[in-house]
Amino acid sequence: xxxxxxxxxxxxxxxxxxxxxxxxxxxxxxxxxxxxxxxxxxxxxxxxxxxxxxxxxxxxxxxxxxxxxxxxxxxxxxxxxxxxxxxxxxxxxxxxxxxxxxxxxxxxxxxxxxxxxxxxxxxxxxxxxxxxxxxxxxxxxxxxxxxxxxxxxxxxxxxxxxxxxxxxxxxxxxxxxxxxxxxxxxxxxxxxxxxxxxxxxxxxxxxxxxxxxxxxxxxxxxxxxxxxxxxxxxxxxxxxxxxxxxxxxxxxxxxxxxxxxxxxxxxxxxxxxxxxxxxxxxxxxxxxxxxxxxxxxxxxxxxxxxxxxxxxxxxxxxxxxxxxxxxxxxxxxxxxxxxxxxxxxxxxxxxxxxxxxxxxxxxx
Numbered sequence: 001x002x003x004x005x006x007x008x009x010x011x012x013x014x015x016x017x018x019x020x021x022x023x024x025x026x027x028x029x030x031x032x033x034x035x036x037x038x039x040x041x042x043x044x045x046x047x048x049x050x051x052x053x054x055x056x057x058x059x060x061x062x063x064x065x066x067x068x069x070x071x072x073x074x075x076x077x078x079x080x081x082x083x084x085x086x087x088x089x090x091x092x093x094x095x096x097x098x099x100x101x102x103x104x105x106x107x108x109x110x111x112x113x114x115x116x117x118x119x120x121x122x123x124x125x126x127x128x129x130x131x132x133x134x135x136x137x138x139x140x141x142x143x144x145x146x147x148x149x150x151x152x153x154x155x156x157x158x159x160x161x162x163x164x165x166x167x168x169x170x171x172x173x174x175x176x177x178x179x180x181x182x183x184x185x186x187x188x189x190x191x192x193x194x195x196x197x198x199x200x201x202x203x204x205x206x207x208x209x210x211x212x213x214x215x216x217x218x219x220x221x222x223x224x225x226x227x228x229x230x231x232x233x234x235x236x237x238x239x240x241x242x243x244x245x246x247x248x249x250x251x252x253x254x255x256x257x258x259x260x261x262x263x264x265x266x267x268x269x270x271x272x273x274x275x276x277x278x279x280x281x282x283x284x285x286x287x288x289x290x291x292x293x294x295x296x297x298x299x300x301x302x303x304x305x306x307x308x309x310x311x312x313x314x315x316x317x318x319x320x321x322x323x324x325x326x327x328x329x330x331x332x333x334x335x336x337x338x339x340x341x342x343x344x345x346x347x348x349x350x351x352x353x354x355x356x357x358x359x360x361x362x363x364x
Contacts, residue, residue, distance in 0.1 A: 023087045024087060026122045026125075027123055028062065029061070031060035031061075031062055031341050033341060034339065034342055035301055035302045036357065038306070040357055043355040044355065046355060046356050047083040048083070048351060051085075051351075052070060052074060052076075053072040054071040054335060054347065055068050055069070055071075055336045056336075057097055057098065057099040058336070058345065059107075060341065061122070064079065064081060065078070065079065065080065066345075069098070070097060071097075073094050073095055074088065074097070076088045078352075080340055080341060081342070094111070095114060096111065097110075097111055097112075098138075100149075103142055106128060107122055113136050114136070115135060116131065116133065129162055131164070133165070135151035135152070135154075137151050137156075138179070140158065141180075141181050141186065143181045144200035151175075153174065154169050155169045155179075155202060168202070169202040171196075173191065174190065175188050175190055176189045176190065176191050177215070178217055179218075185197040185198060185205065185206075186199075189210070189212075189215040189218055189227060193210045193211055193215065195208055210237070211235070212227050216229050216230050222260075223238065224239065225237045226258060226265075230253055230255065232254055233250075234246070235247045236265075245280065248282065252269045252271060253271070254267065254269055254270065255295040255296075256294055256295070256296065259305060261300055261303065261319045262319045263278070264276040266298060271294070272294050272309065273287060274294070285321075286322030292310065295310050296309075296310060299344075303318075303319055304318055304319055306337075306339070308346065310333060310334055311334075312332050314329075314334075314344070328344075330353065332348040332351075333348060333349070334347065334348055340354070342356050343355050
């Protein structure tokens with residue numbers, strides 16, 4: 001009887017230890033990407049594996065290892081070569097995982113609407129700190145050798161050694177989704193369309209109205225700021241003189257983040273149309289259209305673009321003229337897509353799939 005109790009206690013301790021940390025440490029290295037897949041005329045299925053829940057966020061820890069945060073609050077690492085699970089980290093999270101970023105080999109993450117940030121030392125495989133806050137922080141950026149987090153009513157400076165807030169800028173207006181930085185400023189937008197430029201002392205140095213309500217994206221490109229919303233309105237502003245370079249209301253739903261490639265602005269609409277425009281003149285250079293839902297972000301692949309339609313079709317297009325380079329039919333609904341070191345990773349619900357170039361894959 002005593003031996004049975006001892007066995008049960010040891011089993012509980014073992015299970016708790018497994019649930020609280022990764023079994024091994026990881027060293028984060030900036031990954032390379034398989035841009036060569038955009039130079040071929042077709043792709044092969046490399047592997048297909050089922051995971052525990054829908055992937056919400058996927059990070060490449062290096063060329064061989066993926067870190068996956070899922071819709072049920074779980075984290076796991078996966079071997080990109082074979083698609084096999086390496087480690088699993090399950091905690092008391094129920095909601096989807098949100099990754100903020102990796103700085104100095106520390107992963108900062110949370111569960112959506114939990115008002116908490118965890119700092120996980122990837123190399124030592126241990127929790128560095130965990131803190132609760134009054135707000136649900138949506139972004140974490142590194143700017144001017146400092147760290148800043150954003151919530152829907154302000155921006156705060158975060159001490160990454162202990163997770164404490166050391167300074168905060170509170171705003172009356174509710175902030176929209178995005179939070180970006182330039183060399184000199186952090187930039188946010190309010191839901192009523194006002195853009196705020198903020199310095200590292202959390203002082204607003206410039207504000208201006210864009211007349212774009214409920215902004216979805218802020219994109220900085222060559223001293224110009226793009227701002228757009230989901231209903232199809234877009235404005236590009238020169239931040240040197242704050243003059244409008246381009247403005248248009250397409251009156252069509254936009255889910256995919258616009259891209260700047262080869263001096264073109266690539267726009268993808270929910271109705272399936274993709275257009276490339278010269279934003280200096282407003283001229284439409286080319287159009288590509290399918291009747292399927294386009295809700296996932298497009299992917300830059302050197303001088304080409306990968307467009308994924310939710311029902312299961314993936315296209316690689318030339319950015320010069322919009323011509324199709326290749327098409328891949330997943331035959332099932334796609335809910336996530338990411339370019340990796342070995343090819344294009346996409347998920348059909350709980351099933352992860354890697355497509356690429358088979359002979360080059362086997363040589364890695």
